[in-house]
Amino acid sequence: xxxxxxxxxxxxxxxxxxxxxxxxxxxxxxxxxxxxxxxxxxxxxxxxxxxxxxxxxxxxxxxxxxxxxxxxxxxxxxxxxxxxxxxxxxxxxxxxxxxxxxxxxxxxxxxxxxxxxxxxxxxxxxxxxxxxxxxxxxxxxxxxxxxxxxxxxxxxxxxxxxxxxxxxxxxxxxxxxxxxxxxxxxxxxxxxxxxxxxxxxxxxxxxxxxxxxxxxxxxxxxxxxxxxxxxxxxxxxxxxxxxxxxxxxxxxxxxxxxxxxxxxxxxxxxxxxxxxxxxxxxxxxxxxxxxxxxxxxxx
Amino acid sequence: xxxxxxxxxxxxxxxxxxxxxxxxxxxxxxxxxxxxxxxxxxxxxxxxxxxxxxxxxxxxxxxxxxxxxxxxxxxxxxxxxxxxxxxxxxxxxxxxxxxxxxxxxxxxxxxxxxxxxxxxxxxxxxxxxxxxxxxxxxxxxxxxxxxxxxxxxxxxxxxxxxxxxxxxxxxxxxxxxxxxxxxxxxxxxxxxxxxxxxxxxxxxxxxxxxxxxxxxxxxxxxxxxxxxxxxxxxxxxxxxxxxxxxxxxxxxxxxxxxxxxxxxxxxxxxxxxxxxxxxxxxxxxxxxxxxxxxxxxxxxxxxxxxxxxxxxxxxxxxxxxxxxxxxxxxxxxxxxxxxxxxxxxxxxxxxxxxxxxxxxxxxxxxxxxxxxxxxxxxxxxxxxxxxxxxxxxxxxxxxxxxxxxxxxxxxxxxxxxxxxxxxxxxxxxxxxxxxxxxxxxxxxxxxxxxxxxxxxxxxxxxxxxxxxxxxxxxxxx
Numbered sequence: 001x002x003x004x005x006x007x008x009x010x011x012x013x014x015x016x017x018x019x020x021x022x023x024x025x026x027x028x029x030x031x032x033x034x035x036x037x038x039x040x041x042x043x044x045x046x047x048x049x050x051x052x053x054x055x056x057x058x059x060x061x062x063x064x065x066x067x068x069x070x071x072x073x074x075x076x077x078x079x080x081x082x083x084x085x086x087x088x089x090x091x092x093x094x095x096x097x098x099x100x101x102x103x104x105x106x107x108x109x110x111x112x113x114x115x116x117x118x119x120x121x122x123x124x125x126x127x128x129x130x131x132x133x134x135x136x137x138x139x140x141x142x143x144x145x146x147x148x149x150x151x152x153x154x155x156x157x158x159x160x161x162x163x164x165x166x167x168x169x170x171x172x173x174x175x176x177x178x179x180x181x182x183x184x185x186x187x188x189x190x191x192x193x194x195x196x197x198x199x200x201x202x203x204x205x206x207x208x209x210x211x212x213x214x215x216x217x218x219x220x221x222x223x224x225x226x227x228x229x230x231x232x233x234x235x236x237x238x239x240x241x242x243x244x245x246x247x248x249x250x251x252x253x254x255x256x257x258x259x260x261x262x263x264x265x266x267x268x269x270x271x272x273x274x275x276x277x278x279x280x281x282x283x284x285x286x287x288x289x290x291x292x293x294x295x296x297x298x299x
Numbered sequence: 300x301x302x303x304x305x306x307x308x309x310x311x312x313x314x315x316x317x318x319x320x321x322x323x324x325x326x327x328x329x330x331x332x333x334x335x336x337x338x339x340x341x342x343x344x345x346x347x348x349x350x351x352x353x354x355x356x357x358x359x360x361x362x363x364x365x366x367x368x369x370x371x372x373x374x375x376x377x378x379x380x381x382x383x384x385x386x387x388x389x390x391x392x393x394x395x396x397x398x399x400x401x402x403x404x405x406x407x408x409x410x411x412x413x414x415x416x417x418x419x420x421x422x423x424x425x426x427x428x429x430x431x432x433x434x435x436x437x438x439x440x441x442x443x444x445x446x447x448x449x450x451x452x453x454x455x456x457x458x459x460x461x462x463x464x465x466x467x468x469x470x471x472x473x474x475x476x477x478x479x480x481x482x483x484x485x486x487x488x489x490x491x492x493x494x495x496x497x498x499x500x501x502x503x504x505x506x507x508x509x510x511x512x513x514x515x516x517x518x519x520x521x522x523x524x525x526x527x528x529x530x531x532x533x534x535x536x537x538x539x540x541x542x543x544x545x546x547x548x549x550x551x552x553x554x555x556x557x558x559x560x561x562x563x564x565x566x567x568x569x570x571x572x573x574x575x576x577x578x579x580x581x582x583x584x585x586x587x588x589x590x591x592x593x594x595x596x597x598x599x600x601x602x603x604x605x606x607x608x609x610x611x612x613x614x615x616x617x618x619x620x621x622x623x624x625x626x627x628x629x630x631x632x633x634x635x636x637x638x639x640x641x642x643x644x645x646x647x648x649x650x651x652x653x654x655x656x657x658x659x660x661x662x663x664x665x666x667x668x669x670x671x672x673x674x675x676x677x678x679x680x681x682x683x684x685x686x687x688x689x690x691x692x693x694x695x696x697x698x699x700x701x702x703x704x705x706x707x708x709x710x711x712x713x714x715x716x717x718x719x720x721x722x723x724x725x726x727x728x729x730x731x732x733x734x735x736x737x738x739x740x741x742x743x744x745x746x747x748x749x750x751x752x753x754x755x756x757x758x759x760x761x762x763x764x765x766x767x768x769x770x771x772x773x774x775x776x
Contacts (some may be wrong), residue, residue, distance in 0.1 A: 011568075011570040011571065012567065012568070012569040012570075012721035013572070014572040014721075014741050016572070016741070016742065017569060017571075017573075017576070017741060017742065018569075018572060021571075021575050027416065027624070028303065028624075029303075029306035029624035030302075030303060030304070030306075031304045031305070031306050031627055032303040033304050034302060035304070037301055219571050222611075226607065226738050251300070254301060259300050259301060262301055
């Protein structure tokens, strides 16, 4: 496979232009009904995430309960998925049994991915075996930066095969790719290799998701759709903490890809603290004032 | 479907008077027996106010006030003192930015997003910039001894009423001149607000005077014997007329006239950013932009891809109420301009070019036009030659850089062009070969007070902005 792989030709990206375009979305003004609809939509797109060294079964169960019922007082949609390390997949699957919420797991030796291919594939298989229905893999940034694009492509193909029926989200870790041109190329390689979703970041590297980086990825998805008719999903992750930012991302998705992408099948937020901010804003829309964060359960 | 709810900008901070006269010698004046015309909100077709039309006597009064202020106050004031007034004007414009933006949108039809984010901040920036030059004129032209010219007569267009006033007034004042300015007939209101700001800033009486009116008022100003300099921005036709009228006098003249800019897109361009540049080039301010990129020159090999992406992008443009914060394309400035654009669109169809218009619902009242693109245009089409001054793009193709240069330069105008390529050497080669005052590289319609702007050929002469912008208001002896 590697020998026959041709590096895709992708359009150049002008840094000034893409950042200017991304900033334009910030000037949209979302009010009233459109805002409430946007808030609900954002909740339904969240991959509620805990990826810490001190995660315990108890903490994961707490997060699953929050996913099932984000607010004790408000009627809101459930989140799209709970995202955990492979060791916690079983706990999450058990807690979410019977619900529509997916269990996503970061595999392939997240976040660095710096181990042998055999071990990365084993990591994926074990997470899928434990019941994860979505796998968030990291690409081999070292291989990408040394120009081994065929290897990057090949590894994603192998992970995709190891996923079986589980959906594959490919994390580019854009903060380590450094240029928009690299982001555009990596997005295309991941899409060509069969990614169901492309995702910006692990959340462990700064900068994580940004609007311009996400825009470049959305434009890659749009061009792929125009050429092949096939849709690919998008997941910005890390750094999206408040409602204002989340709505700006939704505006950008709507105006770049269209309404067809505005649902959890095609767009996700990788976030944890975003959920409570969205709930605060919904409460504000209903009652006219903010309530204390004491009324919100921790997540 | 996730639709944006209406997000209307409140207009309550704008206090409109029923009638406006002129601003002469530091006061608002309404000469007896004056005739009045109405200024209309092009988005609603409702009149906003009545405006007095200045006759020769009123223009004379304004010029006399300017002369007096020049000789008794402004000319001999130390530059650092003049700068204080100009800085103060800029700061008050910032304080009253929202009011200025809303009024600009009501009177002219441009989207509030543009008046709020472009026109008003940029207008203030020009005052800030030129305030900085007021006490450094001798450093601007080393070895020379720059002195002011005297009374400047200035005539500005309706597409950027406040911004064009700033472009004209700020360098004139910094250089020590006094001003009589005629705002455009369809958009006089922000100038009246600017006059209030001058009062608030304590600008000495007569340093800046505004006379309202149409062509006759402009003509009276141009022909006034005590005006030392004419600065005009507007159509090439009127520019030629002015040049004939002042021939044989010792009046100085700068003209910023029409354009038919080419936006040249090579196959190695950053395509998605180029699409934004094309959209910004022709649909910014409804295409009422003298430097608009109204001709798209696209390399043949990527024509279909660019057109497909452009049409997709155009479908997301929101056309309608200019006061809605989410509107991208507002109202055509006047009934007359609307008619002219419609006529040229009909010409394009009759000449056999292929018409594409964005599918958008337009308000039933007001002068609204869907963003329009013609493909299959050749240099012999009228829509490739005439300045349409509306949201209408003519698409031509080329095969080589030489052909692109030839086609881009095949126009009577020479104001601005854009070049889109990822290759720096090609960009500089093109920039040197294009006959226009401005060449933008991988961007379009970008303005900055530090950067000179102006034309070649029938786009006029003289530069506004930057150090060069001072030259039009100074004698370099």
